[in-house]
Amino acid sequence: MAYSQLRIERDGGVLVCAFHNPPHGYMDRVTVEELDRFTAEAEQDGALRVIVFCGGLPGVFIRHYSVEELQALAERLRARGTAVDPETPIPERQIDRVFNRLGAMPQVTIAAMNGTAMGGGFELALACDLRVGEDGEYRYGLPEVKLGILPGAGGTQRLTRLVGPGRAMELILQGRTLSPAEAHRLGIVQELAPFGGAVELARRIARRIAAQPARAVAVCKGLIHLATRTPLETGLAQERTRFLELLLSDTALERMQEMNRGARDITA
Incomplete structure (x- = not known):
């Protein structure tokens, strides 16, 4: 365009x-x-x-x-x-x-x-x-x-x-x-x-x-913006929910498996 x-x-x-x-x-x-x-x-x-x-x-x-x-x-x-x-x-x-x-x-x-x-x-x-x-x-x-x-x-x-x-x-x-x-x-x-x-x-x-997983970045961004306009309890409830959603994703499971066998370093 x-x-x-x-x-x-x-x-x-x-x-x-x-x-x-x-x-x-x-x-x-x-x-x-x-x-x-x-x-x-x-x-x-x-x-x-x-x-x-x-x-x-x-x-x-x-x-x-x-x-x-x-x-x-x-x-x-x-x-x-x-x-x-x-x-x-x-x-x-x-x-x-x-x-x-x-x-x-x-x-x-x-x-x-x-x-x-x-x-x-x-x-x-x-x-x-x-x-x-x-x-x-x-x-x-x-x-x-x-x-x-x-x-x-x-x-x-x-x-x-x-x-x-x-x-x-x-x-x-x-x-x-x-x-x-x-x-x-x-x-x-x-x-x-x-x-x-x-x-x-x-x-x-x-x-x-x-370089970070796209879905995790987008969800984190949304929750940070949410924190500026909602009560703490509402934000925490959303955080818990979205955490579990991401935890169950293929990307998260693969990366946790890599870390636990020493193939991924998250400290760098």
């Missing part, structure tokens, strides 16, 4: 998707439409294990969502007399569907943040399962409050689940952006690569994940 803003490279079970929207590297309507098509197709690919997202322009992961598009949308809606009732939720939009899919799909998603990632670009990274930062003169964060709006594609919810309400308040209410090193110290990015190294580090992580 052809894309105008996505550059796709595949190596076995690992796929790298680079964002390419020159000159500024903004996310816009086309980016979201292409991501929707790409992720919907990738989700159905049983041989695909890990997707790495990265920036395709120097110094930029995704700079932020196009403010020109947001301004045009605001002007159109105001001209129509659109009003919003805070008690009536807005239906899921295409961008919500895409970002939710990144966490729900069986493949592991990794954001290799090899450049500036703010606003919608940072929200996409937050929607991924793992984030790899890169040391450099880049900024990560959610500065939307400075425009009188809020992070509207999951930022208030996903950042809070990641760093806790106090830290999320500090960052979002000030529109504060972070250096990659600060994001690493706060646990927003799990790994920090040297300058120019985020994509390669993400590839190495992806290859290690892809």
